[in-house]
């Protein structure tokens with residue numbers, strides 16, 4: 001059984017530095033269309049509202065806005081504004097950036113959370129971040145409310161909500 | 168059910184390493200050659216090939232399937248790339264099974280090759296684009312976020328501690344000491360895991376598998392070919408796969424329903440009615456330590472919320488009632504995404520043939536299972552093997 005004699009050895013950091021290699025740093029640019037449904041969702045955010053889609057067949061009120069109900073496989077039946085409050089379903093306290101670099105000791109920790117939005121169907125959560133809270137005091141089940149950017153600074157983006165804070 | 172029987176007759180694997188000098192095609196070649204040699208076949212005997220590999224962003228190579236083609240022996244053959252994120256490594260042999268079970272061919276080579284180190288300094292950045300570009304990416308998420316979120320939800324639901332979870336990392340990293348491919352095998356203790364750097368509370372550095380380079384391969388054949396080649400075929404008795412919504416924040420993260428659905432499909436095909444009694448050795452996907460527990464429950468191998476207790480009691484140790492990840496898993500052997508899943512299927516193949524060397528579980532197991540998982544907590548792939 002040759003699997004007990006597997007090939008390859010791997011490079012040490014020193015060997016890797018010395019090895020001949022070609023590097024490339026891509027400078028790609030994309031413009032992602034918001035689409036029909038998310039376009040409405042973002043317009044709602046710009047106006048300070050969290051919009052959800054309704055499906056009259058399954059009765060769900062869903063976030064984010066969607067053109068079709070993925071369970072019933074039919075068009076949704078319009079949007080309603082739900083509350084900008086919710087309940088923390090789960091959260092993390094993150095010490096690293098998106099590229100795996102570490103936060104400096106004095107930088108505030110990122111606190112991503114899944115927030116179940118009040119007024120939507122049970123379990124309909126969105127991912128956002130918590131702020132204005134001591135990380136040690138965050139709990140599952142905590143009630144939180146959106147903290148919006150001032151109207152003039154809103155551009156129709158998920159970060160028109162700066163963060164959610166306990167209330 | 169109208170399917171032809173499909174046997175595994177050979178397997179190959181490279182070392183899993185942080186940085187391979189070899190390219191992706193070179194690694195694919197090493198693993199494929201080893202698998203064909205073990206099966207006693209030449210490339211000319213192979214009719215079809217399926218290749219599993221994770222997102223192109225790791226290698227920075229567009230059309231990675233075509234790039235890896237020559238190493239996987241695909242020149243001038245019916246060759247295709249398959250992909251379901253982190254679930255790919257177990258989906259690849261399922262895809263190969265389709266080729267042979269359907270009668271489309273008698274000999275299919277399954278290859279998985281992954282080179283994550285090309286994306287440097289760390290491939291973590293390549294994961295950013297798995298999040299929704301409009302509603303999630305502006306929040307600058309990391310992949311660790313969603314695992315920390317899922318792990319906390321799981322811990323909270325069942326009242327588990329970080330130590331309950333960390334025992335999986337201890338078991339798997341120690342198991343991997345006996346695997347010739349392993350990258351991060353270590354005699355770590357519970358204290359080591361709990362005291363390792365906190366990345367995203369509750370996830371610590373040693374709760375996570377590493378980024379890796381590596382390849383694995385496997386030869387699948389029809390029944391009449393298997394009888395000519397070996398007196399120790401291992402049969403693919405059941406396959407299952409299932410994908411859940413990408414609206415990942417709208418489902419309860421404490422339980423992987425899509426894994427259960429994939430498992431039920433595989434069990435039905437394999438005639439397994441009581442998986443916790445009939446599956447004798449298992450390789451669930453363990454890129455994070457809590458995932459092994461999560462998956463054991465989704466695979467119906469224990470009661471919901473009970474996997475941590477069973478782990479603490481040694482039930483999932485190599486000598487336990489149900490050995491889990493006797494290979495050392497992604498946490499110990501390493502995690503070159505697609506190659507990891509196939510490494511797990513190979514481990515079950517070796518265990519059922521009683522060729523796993525120092526890793527061999529006692530009791531001459533006849534039935535085993537491997538499973539992989541991926542993307543935004545939404546993909547389950549399951550394969551059941553029998554000797």
Ligand SMILES: [Zn+2]
Nearest residue numbers: 055058069072
């Ligand atoms: Zn509906």
